[in-house]
Each structure stands twice: as structure tokens, then as C-alpha cells.
Amino acid sequence: MVDDRRLREVALVPDEYRVIVEKLRRPPNAVELGMLGVLWSEHCSYKTSKALLRRLPSSGEAVLQGPGENAGAVEIGQGWAAVFKIESHNHPSAIEPYQGAATGVGGIIRDVIAMGARPIALLDSLRFGPLPGSRRHFDGVVAGIGGYGNCIGIPTVGGEVYFDECYEQNPLVNAMCVGLVRVDRLMRARAEGTGNSLMLVGADTGKDGIHGASFASVELDESSSERRPAVQVGNPFLEKCLLEACMDLGHTDAVVAVQDLGAAGLTSSVAECAGRVPGAGARIDVALVPRRERGMTPYDVMLSESQERMLVVVQRGREAEVERIFQTWDLTSAVIGDVTDDGHLTVFDGETVVARLPIDLLTDGAPLRRLAGISPEPPPSLHLDSLPPLVDAAQSLLRLLASPNLCSRRPIFRRYDHMVGDSTVVPPGGDAALLRIKGTRLGLAMTTDCNARYCHLDPNLGAQHAVAEAARNIVATGARPLAVTDCLNLANPDRPEVYWELEETIAGLAQACRALEVPIVSGNVSLYNDSEGRSPIHPTPVVGMIGVIDDYGRRLEAGLQHEGDFVLLVGSSHNDLGGSEYLKVEHGTVAGRPPGLDLAREGAVNRLILAAAKAGLLRSAHDCAEGGMLVALAECCLLGGLGVRCPALRPELPLRLDAAFFGETPARFIVSAPSRAMPELQTLSRRHHVEISLLGMAGGETVEFEGQFRLSLAEMRLAWEGGLVR
Amino acid sequence: MKFGVVVFPGTWSDRDCGWVIDQVVGGQLQYLWHKDADLKGCDCVILPGGFAYGDYLRTGAIARFAPVMESIGEFADRGGLVWGICNGFQILCEAGLLPGALIRNSSLEFRCEWTHVMVERTDLPFTSACGERDVMRMPISHGEGSYFAEPAALSRLEQNGQVVFRYCDPNGRVVPSANPNGSLHNIAGIINKRGNVLGMMPHPERCAEAELGGADGVKLFRSVAGNAMKVLVS
Numbered sequence: 001m002v003d004d005r006r007l008r009e010v011a012l013v014p015d016e017y018r019v020i021v022e023k024l025r026r027p028p029n030a031v032e033l034g035m036l037g038v039l040w041s042e043h044c045s046y047k048t049s050k051a052l053l054r055r056l057p058s059s060g061e062a063v064l065q066g067p068g069e070n071a072g073a074v075e076i077g078q079g080w081a082a083v084f085k086i087e088s089h090n091h092p093s094a095i096e097p098y099q100g101a102a103t104g105v106g107g108i109i110r111d112v113i114a115m116g117a118r119p120i121a122l123l124d125s126l127r128f129g130p131l132p133g134s135r136r137h138f139d140g141v142v143a144g145i146g147g148y149g150n151c152i153g154i155p156t157v158g159g160e161v162y163f164d165e166c167y168e169q170n171p172l173v174n175a176m177c178v179g180l181v182r183v184d185r186l187m188r189a190r191a192e193g194t195g196n197s198l199m200l201v202g203a204d205t206g207k208d209g210i211h212g213a214s215f216a217s218v219e220l221d222e223s224s225s226e227r228r229p230a231v232q233v234g235n236p237f238l239e240k241c242l243l244e245a246c247m248d249l250g251h252t253d254a255v256v257a258v259q260d261l262g263a264a265g266l267t268s269s270v271a272e273c274a275g276r277v278p279g280a281g282a283r284i285d286v287a288l289v290p291r292r293e294r295g296m297t298p299y300d301v302m303l304s305e306s307q308e309r310m311l312v313v314v315q316r317g318r319e320a321e322v323e324r325i326f327q328t329w330d331l332t333s334a335v336i337g338d339v340t341d342d343g344h345l346t347v348f349d350g351e352t353v354v355a356r357l358p359i360d361l362l363t364d365g366a367p368l369r370r371l372a373g374i375s376p377e378p379p380p381s382l383h384l385d386s387l388p389p390l391v392d393a394a395q396s397l398l399r400l401l402a403s404p405n406l407c408s409r410r411p412i413f414r415r416y417d418h419m420v421g422d423s424t425v426v427p428p429g430g431d432a433a434l435l436r437i438k439g440t441r442l443g444l445a446m447t448t449d450c451n452a453r454y455c456h457l458d459p460n461l462g463a464q465h466a467v468a469e470a471a472r473n474i475v476a477t478g479a480r481p482l483a484v485t486d487c488l489n490l491a492n493p494d495r496p497e498v499y500w501e502l503e504e505t506i507a508g509l510a511q512a513c514r515a516l517e518v519p520i521v522s523g524n525v526s527l528y529n530d531s532e533g534r535s536p537i538h539p540t541p542v543v544g545m546i547g548v549i550d551d552y553g554r555r556l557e558a559g560l561q562h563e564g565d566f567v568l569l570v571g572s573s574h575n576d577l578g579g580s581e582y583l584k585v586e587h588g589t590v591a592g593r594p595p596g597l598d599l600a601r602e603g604a605v606n607r608l609i610l611a612a613a614k615a616g617l618l619r620s621a622h623d624c625a626e627g628g629m630l631v632a633l634a635e636c637c638l639l640g641g642l643g644v645r646c647p648a649l650r651p652e653l654p655l656r657l658d659a660a661f662f663g664e665t666p667a668r669f670i671v672s673a674p675s676r677a678m679p680e681l682q683t684l685s686r687r688h689h690v691e692i693s694l695l696g697m698a699g700g701e702t703v704e705f706e707g708q709f710r711l712s713l714a715e716m717r718l719a720w721e722g723g724l725v726r
Numbered sequence: 727m728k729f730g731v732v733v734f735p736g737t738w739s740d741r742d743c744g745w746v747i748d749q750v751v752g753g754q755l756q757y758l759w760h761k762d763a764d765l766k767g768c769d770c771v772i773l774p775g776g777f778a779y780g781d782y783l784r785t786g787a788i789a790r791f792a793p794v795m796e797s798i799g800e801f802a803d804r805g806g807l808v809w810g811i812c813n814g815f816q817i818l819c820e821a822g823l824l825p826g827a828l829i830r831n832s833s834l835e836f837r838c839e840w841t842h843v844m845v846e847r848t849d850l851p852f853t854s855a856c857g858e859r860d861v862m863r864m865p866i867s868h869g870e871g872s873y874f875a876e877p878a879a880l881s882r883l884e885q886n887g888q889v890v891f892r893y894c895d896p897n898g899r900v901v902p903s904a905n906p907n908g909s910l911h912n913i914a915g916i917i918n919k920r921g922n923v924l925g926m927m928p929h930p931e932r933c934a935e936a937e938l939g940g941a942d943g944v945k946l947f948r949s950v951a952g953n954a955m956k957v958l959v960s
Contacts, residue, residue: 146836150869151777153738237780241735329735417838417867419932420775422742427939436937438745552937 002033010037010211016367023361031299031347031355038211038264038303039271040366042527047366048493049525052506060519062482068276070114070189070260071179072521074483076548078440081183083117086125086176086448086487086544088526092231093173097140101173102148102234103307108177109154109239110260110310113246116187117179120421121435122149124159124175125448125487125542129168131404131724137171144234145175146415151236152243155424156416157433159448163404166456166538169531174487174524176544178446180437185250189259191273191280194341195316196256198270198284201326201333202242202309204292208232209265209305219492219530238308241329246310248325254318261309267302267362269311270337271345275363282359284337285348298354302347313339371493373500379457382578382592390658394709396586397630398719400662403585406627407723408638430558430639431476431623434549443552445479448544451626454594456538457579459501461594463508466543468602468666471516472623474547475606476669478556478613484513485544486523491536493527501539502527509541515599516606518545556613558622559640560672563699565619567636567644568681569629571605571668572691573651575659581626582662595664601690605667608688617677617684622670628662632670633695634716637703641713646696648707672698727951728754730768732798732814734789735760739775739811739931746934751947760792770807770851770950771798773814775867775929785828785870786817795821807851807950808923812868815915815925824918824925825883826875828868832908836869840939841906843891843914843928844898850917851953852924853890855945861898862891862942864928866906871927873909873916880910891915891926 007017010033020036021027028036042048058066064081065073071085089104105122112119124145128134149156154177181187191198209232249255259273266284274280286301296304312333314322319335326333340346345362347355358365390396400406413428425443426434432447449470455462471481486509493499513520529537549555560567577583578592612618620640624632637643651660659665673681685692696705704710729747733740740757747753756766760778765771778789789795795817802808802823810818818824831837845853845860856862875883883889891914895904905912907927915926930943 150836150838150867151736151780153776235780237736237777237782240738240777244735414839415836417836419838419865419867419929419938420738420742422745422932422935422938425937438749 010034011041012037016040019367023365029355031302032357034299034303035267035355035357036362039268039362044264044268045366046525048369048371048527049502051368051370052503055506055510056520057510057514058519058521060517063519063521064183064186066521067523070111072483072485073115073186074521075183076444077442079183080437081181081186082444082546083112083115083179083181084177084485084544084546085111085522086174086485086542087524088487088489089173089175090170090489090526090529093141093171094169096231097137098144098147099231099233101141101144103232104173104175105145105148106234106236106239106307107262108175109152110262112177112179113243114189114258114260115179115181116185116250117181118247119154119177119179120423121178121446122154122156122175123446123448123544124156125450126159126161127167127172127452127540128163129165130163134168134171141171141173142412142415148234148236150417152240153420155418155420157418157424157435158428158446161409161412162452164452164538166535169534170529170537172489172529172540174542176448176485178546187258189257189273190276191282191313191339192256192277194339196339197314197316197319197335198282198337198339199312199314199319199322199333200289200309200336201312201331203235203238203306204290204332205301205304206292206306207296207300207304210300210303219528219532232305232307234307241331242308242310245326245329245331252321254315254321256313256315259311261311263305265302265304271359271362273311273313274345274359279341279343281340281342281344282337283340283346285350287350288334288336290332290334298347298349371499372496373503374496375500376497380591384575384577387587390661393661394711396662397634397711398716399585400581400627400631401634401716402719402723403581404723405581406631408721410721411724425552426477426555426557431473434477434479434552434555436552441551441553443479443549443555445474445477445547445549447473448542449473450540450542452538452540453579453590455505455540457592457594459504459539460508461597463505463541464512464597465594465666466541467509467512467516467518468597469623469625470543470545471518471602471606474545475609476556476558476621476623477549478554478610479547479549480610481516481518481545481547483546484518484520486520487542488525489529489537489540489542490527491530498536505539505541512599516603554613554616556618556621558636559620560636560642560644560698561619561640563642565672565674565698566678567670567672567695567698569668569693569695570608570671570690573629573655573660573663573665573668575654575656576663576665577659580628580662580664582628582658595666597666601667604688605669605690608684608690609669611684612681615680617680618671618673620672624668624670626664628664629668630661634703636670637713638717638720642698643700643702643713644696644698645700646705649705727770728756728768730756730758730765730771732758732771732773732794733760734776734778734792736778736780737774737776739929742931743772743774746931746947750934750944751951753951758794760794763793763797765797765801770809771801773810773817775812775814778813778817785813786820789817790821799823802923805920805922809852810925811931812927812929815927816870818923818925823923824916825879826873828870829872829874830870831872837906838865838867839906840865841928842894842896842904844894844900846892847887847890847917850890850921852946852949854953855949859898861894861896863933863940864930864943865932866928868927872907873913875910883916886919888916888919889913890917890924
């Protein structure tokens with residue numbers, strides 16, 4: 001029997017240990033225990049969330065590959081598939097921000113490469129505690145993302161960043177990668193063919209990152225900084241060579257499958273690859289694994305999370321062909337074992353068997369945890385009647401534009417190469433980014449979204465909002481939403497309130513994705529984002545969404561384009577101040593319920609925008625989100641470098657003026673259009689039962705609501721561009 | 727005109743340059759592998775952007791020892807056109823084909839953004855399609871693009887008229903606020919004395935089509951392509 005300390009080290013509980021002994025009919029040895037520990041960690045096994053995740057919709061017409069592979073894939077037209085996935089690297093980034101973020105980027109790129117796709121874009125969804133307190137995390141993470149992405153030559157085109165006290169000890173770093181592959185070249189990481197060789201390629205194996213997956217599955221505490229060896233170190237140059245070599249593999253049919261080595265290293269990549277083929281097993285010899293340091297035990301080799309490594313399944317007898325491809329890029333490759341049909345992963349150290357475990361016990365054996373959720377106290381309610389009326393809209397607007405959650409992200413994205421690849425036709429800074437698919441007229445839109453404050457106030461509704469906002473961002477470029485990858489970041493689910501949040505979050509995601517017809521094809525769950533004695537993070541279900549436009553020549557951007565264009569509000573406004581940025585910034589409170597969401601209406605508004613864009617009626621489109629209509633309008637002006645003149649805004653009762661300006665009612669866009677487009681827009685408005693109202697006319701260098709306020713673009717720009725620099 | 731695009735491990739603008747040559751300008755394209763000393767009869771050799779050999783030690787410091795670089799040196803000596811963009815400029819300075827060095831941006835941060843540059847030489851095979859004192863809008867994308875040279879070398883560059891591009895504002899004024907990286911004299915690109923080796927930090931291959939936000943860069947590719955007949959390799 002092992003002692004509790006040893007079990008804790010591999011992050012297993014006594015009950016799980018008993019299951020292992022029962023299934024094996026013997027106690028596992030130390031190597032086996034370590035292997036089971038990492039694969040049964042929450043990070044790898046999803047033992048707490050798996051049952052709930054089955055509720056998410058994952059099928060649809062365009063879906064080529066749903067969850068369960070290295071990444072999801074959807075068909076986007078003309079024989080092309082988009083491959084994409086988002087993944088968290090929260091715990092490592094809390095301890096060692098630069099390397100944590102960098103290796104998060106590196107890991108998600110390898111997932112896309114494993115599908116046979118060339119990565120074409122990166123996005124990053126980030127959460128930090130408020131500045132300047134969280135400067136170390138913020139600076140390190142932003143530098144790490146740039147350090148990796150800029151070097152490897154994949155553009156970082158989008159993402160988001162929010163600041164809130166709840167992320168002070170637990171910053172969130174979610175990296176998303178999108179790749180392209182011909183539909184008929186899409187690969188699956190399946191260890192097919194008994195006798196085929198397993199080759200390990202890329203970096204040599206070192207002692208870095210041992211127990212990384214287990215470490216990601218517990219709360220952070222004071223000893224967490226001692227976990228620094230569990231954080232890996234990235235080498236983007238090596239990964240660039242690995243990327244190009246893997247692309248060259250496409251020229252040969254000698255390769256059966258490619259699998260990334262990520263969390264839990266060799267153990268998980270071999271087990272997962274074999275686990276996808278019923279009855280398949282694998283034999284590997286750790287003595288054949290190229291190492292970067294002496295004195296490594298079989299345990300170390302099996303659990304190392306050294307970066308920039310891939311497992312390649314090669315047809316027997318054709319190893320030399322594959323080796324030559326890697327040699328061209330000066331990469332080491334080594335045959336370390338082969339595929340068997342005994343359903344076991346057998347690990348040798350030379351002649352000696354050091355571990356032998358059933359594949360299904362490794363990949364699927366962790367007992368699912370069924371926890372009970374209890375809904376917590378509802379958040380403080382918001383009494384609009386006691387909220388003082390809006391005093392000075394101009395000053396409120398300036399303060400909102402300067403707020404760290406709303407201000408310009410340019411100080412961040414100008415540190416990322418967002419142009420390499422010659423495909424970025426809508427750069428970061430607007431709603432979604434849009435990349436052209438060279439050789440076609442197709443454009444691929446991509447975004448990440450989540451308003452975690454809404455999720456805190458109502459996890460179910462908040463999750464729905466995340467999906468709805470992502471869809472609006474895609475639609476604002478003229479592209480139709482296609483599919484989703486999600487990263488669920490939550491606190492410790494052993495707390496009943498957190499488990500309840502998890503249940504509600506998944507229910508909300510499922511409902512919204514079904515209604516908006518966007519299947520979830522890949523994703524990741526990151527739990528235990530807590531620190532001892534601190535309040536847990538808000539549930540933060542980050543939604544990464546892609547969409548497609550048939551002709552990117554018809555794309556839209558957020559900024560106003562032409563003097564004299566009509567500036568219009570599509571959709572109608574309500575007294576939606578609950579959980580708003582206005583309430584937080586101007587009244588210092590987080591209260592109420594998030595805005596109500598009518599998913600059918602979201603769909604209708606989106607269809608109207610897409611129809612108008614396709615007909616060429618619009619010159620610009622921008623989603624109204626945090627900060628409401630007025631902040632969105634100001635962004636349209638700042639991004640286009642053009643002002644707007646509007647008659648006074650006199651909302652009809654019961655709509656309040658503060659809510660008309662700063663309320664966050666969803667299903668709204670600000671668009672601009674030439675006057676000649678108005679009749680057709682009105683027809684569309686009637687057909688889709690969506691209200692379109694005239695806000696004003698584009699022109700000049702101020703934003704003016706006659707008789708209410710006037711602000712110069714220069715003054716607004718100063719506030720907006722300085723929000724992160726201070 | 728046959729363009730050669732050099733590929734080091736870690737190069738990433740190779741495919742973008744290739745795209746512009748092949749799809750936009752309609753030139754002949756040949757990729758040149760760093761381990762191969764044969765320049766395959768190219769008329770103009772481009773050293774594209776990237777992090778050649780990871781840029782470990784110092785940008786361009788290892789790349790200059792690649793087999794292809796020796797051939798490029800001889801090719802330049804014979805008057806062949808050599809064009810370093812971004813990392814390629816850094817490599818040319820390391821290899822001694824151009825004077826000076828590119829050091830860390832004065833902001834100490836990577837910068838990817840649009841800049842304006844003034845074209846100060848239009849008598850070169852690289853810029854002949856540009857107008858006299860044209861202001862071109864081109865993006866930069868680098869962490870180490872601040873041009874530095876010793877005072878004597880700098881004044882030689884200026885006296886010889888070897889500065890080809892200088893960061894300026896949209897109206898063509900060469901002012902400190904238009905300098906994105908702290909380059910001395912706002913230098914964005916220089917030519918060797920003979921006029922056949924160009925190094926520049928901005929990325930013309932990223933702005934050769936309007937849909938990418940601007941098409942000024944295509945002028946440089948067209949200049950080279952249009953000079954096919956004039957290039958004389960002795």
C-alpha cells in the first residue's frame with residue numbers, strides 16, 4: 001500500500017487508488033502510479049466535468065471533427081477545413097507568467113499541427129487582477145505571447161483582456177489557434193496498424209514540467225512557487241522547425257498519425273493515440289528516448305512535459321523516409337516503440353518492463369466524480385429607482401473609454417505580429433479579426449468572448465451572453481458564425497457553489513449554441529482556479545468562435561467610413577444596467593442581473609446584418625457590448641477617424657437616459673450606410689422584425705448629441721488610448 | 727527577372743515574399759535553402775523576415791555563417807541585387823554587406839504597426855518605380871530595428887546619399903514622433919555604396935495589395951522586376 005503523501009504527490013485520492021488496484025488486480029508500481037496520476041488528473045481526465053460536457057451540442061452540417069481529437073475541424077468551403085481549439089495555461093502563467101503564456105501558445109499550435117493543418121492565426125483571452133497591482137502577470141504574459149507567436153511567425157490577430165479583483169492570484173491565459181487544411185488531408189491522431197512505428201521528434205526530453213498536469217488540477221497555495229519546475233520552458237524557434245517539418249510530412253503517405261506531446265507528455269500522447277483505436281496498444285522503450293540530461297528515470301521520461309515534441313506513427317519500414325524529412329530541419333527523431341494489438345501500454349527500459357497498463361484504464365478509467373451543486377446567495381439586486389440619474393454623459397463617456405476593461409487594446413496588439421502570412425484583412429482592434437484564404441474569395445472570421453461579470457451574476461445567462469456576443473462579433477465583419485471552441489475556467493468544483501456554477505455554465509452554453517446553431521467542436525476545462533483564503537474567480541467560459549464570409553471583398557469593419565453616411569442603431573434598447581461597466585465605473589457597484597437575452601432575437605438581428613452586408617448596403621458595423629451604445633458609437637468614430645452629429649437622444653419612457661446611452665442590451669449593432677441604402681434597410685427591418693433607428697450622421701471631428709454634449713475625437717482618443725498605459 | 731527567396735530555419739516572411747513575387751508581380755520565384763550555396767541563377771536575392779536560427783545570441787549573428795551567405799557575398803561583389811527585409815537587413819549588417827547594426831527598439835518592446843517612410847533615392851533598381859520624395863506607408867514588425875552606426879560611419883552614409891528610406895509623418899516630415907524604434911536619423915533603410923545591396927526594416931511584402939491595408943510596397947517589387955534588363959552581373 002502506498003502512503004497518502006505519495007498519493008498526494010501524484011494527485012490521486014485513496015478511492016481512486018483502490019479502483020486501480022481492483023482493475024489491475026495488483027498494486028501499481030511507482031512508474032505506473034505516476035502515469036495514472038497524471039492521466040487521471042482533472043486536467044487530463046475531465047473526471048469532474050465529463051458527464052456535464054456531454055450536454056454540449058457538437059454536431060452540425062459543417063463539422064468534420066468534434067471533441068476528442070487534438071482539435072476540432074469544420075468545412076468552410078471550396079475544399080478547405082478550418083481546424084481550431086482553445087486551451088488554458090492558467091496555473092503555469094500564475095507562477096511564471098512569461099514561460100507559462102509562451103508554452104500555452106506553443107501547445108495549442110501543436111494541437112492544430114497534429115491535425116495536418118497549417119496554423120494561420122492565434123488569439124488570446126486574458127484575465128488579470130487590476131493594474132498596477134497585477135503588472136507582473138500582465139507584462140509577463142503579454143511578452144510571453146509575443147515572444148512565442150512573433151518568433152514562430154503565426155499572426156496573433158485577436159483575443160480579449162479584462163481586469164477584475166478575482167483574478168489577482170489566478171490570472172487566466174487561454175490561447176486559441178486556427179489552422180487550415182484541405183478537407184481530404186485532415187489527419188486524426190489514431191495509432192492504426194499493428195507493427196507501425198512510434199517516432200518521437202523535436203526537442204530532447206528533460207526533467208521540465210514533471211507533474212504539470214497534476215499541478216494544474218489543484219488550488220494554488222504558498223508552496224506553488226516551489227512548483228516552478230512544473231512550468232515548462234518554450235523554444236519557438238524549434239517549434240517553427242517542427243511545424244515546417246510536419247507540413248513536409250504531408251508530401252509522404254508514410255505517416256499514419258501525428259500527436260502532440262502536451263500535458264502528461266509521453267504517457268498521455270501514446271495512450272490517447274492508441275486509445276482512439278479499439279483494441280490497440282503500444283510498446284515503448286524509454287531507453288530509446290533522446291534526453292537532454294543525465295540521470296533521468298523511466299518515471300521522469302514518461303512524465304516529462306518538455307515542449308516542442310511530437311509523436312509520429314509511421315508505417316513500418318518507412319521510418320528512414322520520415323527521419324530524412326526531420327533531418328532537413330535539423331530535428332532529432334527516434335523510433336521509440338511500436339503499435340500493438342494487446343490493448344496495453346507497455347513501457348520498457350531496455351530489456352526490463354517498467355510499466356504495463358491497460359490503455360482504457362489510463363484514458364477512460366478515472367471514476368467520474370458526481371458532485372452536488374448548491375446555488376449560492378443571489379447577488380445584490382439593482383433598484384433602478386434609487387440609482388441617481390445621469391449627470392454628465394460626456395464625462396461618463398470619457399471615464400468609460402478610459403476604463404481598463406474598455407479602453408484601446410492597441411498597446412497590447414502592437415506588440416504582437418498580427419500581419420505575417422499576408423492574410424489579415426481585418427486586423428485586431430475591431431470586433432472579430434478576418435483572414436482571407438489565399439487563392440479563394442473566402443474569409444475566415446475569428447473572435448474570443450466572455451463577460452465574466454455577467455457569469456458571476458448569473459452563470460447560465462452569462463454563458464449564453466458569451467456565445468451571443470461572439471456571434472455578434474463574427475457577424476459584424478459580415479461573416480456567418482460557424483462553430484465554437486470553449487475554455488471553461490472555474491474555481492474549485494469541490495465547493496458546491498462552484499460545481500453549481502459549472503452546471504449552469506454548461507447549460508447556458510448548450511442552450512445558446514443550439515439556438516444560434518454553432519456546435520462546439522473542441523475545448524478545454526480549467527478548474528481549481530483558486531488561491532488559499534481568497535475568493536474564487538468568476539466563472540469564465542471563454543467562447544472562441546469562427547465564421548466564414550463567401551467574399552471577403554464584402555467584409556465590414558467597425559470604423560465609420562464616409563462623411564455624410566447615416567449612423568444607425570439596429571435593435572432596440574431597454575433598461576439593461578445590471579452588471580454593466582457603467583454601473584461599476586460610475587457607481588462603483590456590481591449588482592443586478594445581466595441583461596435579458598432572447599436568443600431568437602439575436603438570430604434575427606444577425607440575419608438582418610448579414611443580409612444587409614451581402615447586399616452591400618452597409619459601410620460599417622460594430623457590435624454594442626460593454627459600455628453600451630455610446631461607447632460603441634465612440635469606438636466607431638475613433639476607429640474610423642470620423643465624428644458623428646446626432647439630434648438629442650430622448651428615450652421614450654420607461655427607458656432611462658443612462659440606459660439608452662450606457663445600458664448593455666444585447667442584439668444591437670451600430671452600422672453606417674449611405675442614404676440611398678435606407679429604403680432597402682427599412683424593408684429588411686420589417687422583414688426581420690428588427691427595429692432600426694437613426695442616431696445621426698457621420699462627419700466632423702466631434703461626437704455630438706445636440707443640446708446634450710459634444711466631445712472632440714482628440715479628447716476621446718486621449719482617454720481611450722491611455723487606459724492601459726498609465 | 728528571377729527572384730530568389732532565402733529560407734533559413736526560423737524564416738517566416740519567405741512565403742509572403744514568394745506570394746507577392748508569384749501572385750502579385752508575376753515574377754519568377756525560386757526558394758533558396760540556407761544549406762545550399764547555389765543561387766540557381768537568380769537575378770535578385772531576397773533575405774526575408776523571421777528569426778533565422780532563432781536569432782539566438784544576436785539577430786542575424788548565426789545566419790551569416792550559412793553556406794548560402796558566402797554565395798550571396800560573392801553575388802553582391804559581382805553586382806547582383808541583394809535585398810534584406812527586416813531580419814534580412816539584420817543579417818546583411820552582421821555579414822558586413824551593409825554598415826551599422828540594428829539594436830533593440832528604444833521602447834524595449836516589439837512593434838507591429840504601420841509607419842510612413844520617405845523615399846530618398848529613386849535612382850536604384852529597388853526604387854525606380856517610386857516617385858521623387860514619395861511617402862510610402864509600410865508596416866514594421868520587429869523588436870530590434872533601431873538603426874545604429876558610429877558617428878563617422880553615419881556621416882559617410884549621409885554624405886554618400888546611402889539612406890534610402892527614412893521614417894516620417896504622413897506629410898513627409900522627418901520628425902522624432904514618426905520614428906517607431908529610435909533609429910539614428912530616422913533611418914529605415916540603407917543601400918551599399920555600389921547601389922546593389924538594400925537593407926530595410928519595413929515589410930513591403932505585407933503591403934502589396936490594397937486589401938491588406940495598403941499597396942505601396944508593390945512599387946519596390948515592380949521596380950526590381952522592371953529592372954530585369956538593366957541588371958548587369960559582371
